[in-house]
Amino acid sequence: MLEIGENKFRDYLFENHKEDFFSLVVGRREPKEWVGDDFPPVHFLLQRKAERKINEILDQLEVLVLTAKELRLEQSGPHPTRIDLFGCSESSGITIIELKKSEQTERQAFTELLAYANHFCSVFPGVNESAITSLLVAPMKGRTVKDAYVQELLLNGKNILALMPFEKEGRFFLEVFYPEASYYQWFENNIFNDHSMMCVTISFPLLPGWIDSDIGCAGSPPQYTVDALNQISNAVAHKLEGQGIHAIVYATQKWGEMASFFPYPNTLVVAAMNPFSSVRTTTDKGRIVGRSAQGRLAQVQAIYDQLTDEGKNYFWVESMESDFLGRLIRAVRDQVKLCLLNNNGEVDLEIGIPDWYGLKTSMVDAVFTHNLEAYTTGLLREIYLENITYGFERGEQSVMFGYQMLTPFLAVWEICRGFGYEEPIE
Template sequence: MLQQIVERKINEIIDGLESLVLSAKELRLKKSGDTTTRIDLFGNSEYIGLAIIELKKSGQTERQAFTELLAYANHFCSIFSGLTEHAINTILIAPMKTRTVRDAFVQEVLGNNKSSVALIPSDEEGQIKLTVYYPDESYYQWFENNLLDDRSMYTVAIAFQELDGCIDTDKNNNQRIPDYSKEALNTISNSISHRLGFEGFHSIVYATQSWGEISQDFLYPNVIYAVFVNPFASFRNSCYEGQICGETREGRVYEIQSVYDQIDESERQFWLESLESNFHGLAIRIVKEEFDKCFLNTKKSKVKYEISLPDWYDVKTSMINSVFTHNLEIYQTGLLRKIYSNYIAYIYGVSMDEIFYSDDLPIYSYYTLRSSLPVWEILRGLGVGHEHT
């Protein structure tokens, strides 16, 4: 699925090049006090927008390519306020023989969501031919299904008090959560998800509120859940007597082992644990910061809350946490958003006769994008490996 996403993005840029108008060559970029740099080719397309083209003749010079393209894109973002790197198409024409360059290209397109294309030049009977570079399957092998496994998820939960007149429960509203409460909780979730997306996390965020008759038994009936893909999950990455192990591909184990063996001996014993611990700490800090920003107020008062770190599977299967609750809109970021939205597009694109649960699908796909249950179940299903299907 990720390979299809990347190749579709590359193809869209290639299609956009048909309308590309080259505006300049050897375009000089000047900054006060800096050395003048030059863009090889510069153009604009009505379909894809700005395009920066860099030509590299050999593997030795192509190593600098993405550093230079990044600098060029940053320059245009600085002189056209509001422009982002994602809106600038960077096109590298180079042999693509260097592993470092190929790795950088995949990271830019898949990991950093950049609009980049690489074209490989060749001379055929005096005619220059450009062939599109598509990363091979080996670049996607590390994105295993178990990356979406419940055990790969790290959960930060912030439970907080009822706020009279602002965020109330359903106890005085015929067992229906008030619209203003729903709007407030969804806004908080959305704010946190935007921050996590900006910070590069792959996550889902949503709010719940305990049912009125139950909420009175809880000091904090409102909960915001931020659920992260944990790249350092111990079931995928662990160490026993100096040997890396885990439920993952042998090649990935080998790569981690190679790094582990070069870590300073004094740091090696708890290296993996420290990576995971630091990831947890960063996730907690960012969620807390964004939550606090949502409750700045004129009274200078503090909203009472507590932070917990529940197991994701336990959250979803708990009657108290997920059944006797109002589960509100859910927001996805990063790879989770890409994977989920592409799966939804696939399901609605398939003939209804081909899927046995078609009667359970809402008539329009928008309902599946913010409803918590479909997101839980689909991501869980995609996280099951072939050996468990």
């Protein structure tokens, strides 16, 4: 805990540690290694990913130089916006530092950090926040700011770091904040399971000469068909990535003998993480219930209790689930339509919203089909890549190069199918 005031601490850092800010940092540690013989669980991979990123940002700070204090961002007006400390280096780029010594003000500082990063993105068009390093120097006591930190670091990909200031024997230090393991367990329990996956399918007919079945092709679709369907999947995945949707995207085609019985034998499958799953969160006579951790349900209950009667009758979680489904359908449908534009008119599309578990276990939809390349987006992609990295580090990959593991259906399926497993909720 700091006894010195925020302004004096800011001035001390700027006057005494312009070129060796990093010398005050303590508490850096390496991520834990998985010691079991089995494959590590999702929460372990999430923690490893986050802690590796924290350490990467720390390493970039070794050559940080502080170049301004109380940097004004808006010259006009009686109260210009001021950044506590501003710095840069060839490794950390633009670096913004906000200082707060109390739990009551650290939330405000975190919000200001995000706003400052957005400001520089507007000053330098084309820059995104991943190119800006944001440092929050605060006690990191409040649950809200801890939650927000993990969200920005892990889900939103921000280049953000939290350091906790303290004084010992007349010297100042900045201790690295590593989120507790329970945060990553929460992600696994509440996101990576069948109850949190929303599935949308877009089916369409064969397009002779362009997308044909495997009849007469030795049991496999023609290569031009495979290329076309994979290209459509890839385009949809890029669209979802841009909208911040975490998903698995792949195309299937019914086996030749079966394809003739289906008017729409080609299907694009999208399984997306649904943050508003009604199975996870819903209302029952004024109570928030669902297959979720009690702490999370209590947080939603606290919000629900403050709604108007009209708001309770039209509970916003249910309405947001409908909105999410609508946005997901529109994004997938519009991208498929774009891919199938041609001079002969629109291609008929059939939209489905099957149960994800049911589709995974369906013989017709998951077995008697040619399952093509699988593309992952967002956090699902990050977890899959962590799995690939882990396998190579342990010497357990049977292929020579990582690129061979990026999209093959069986490899993605083998890892992602485990997301349906759910530990008992405590």
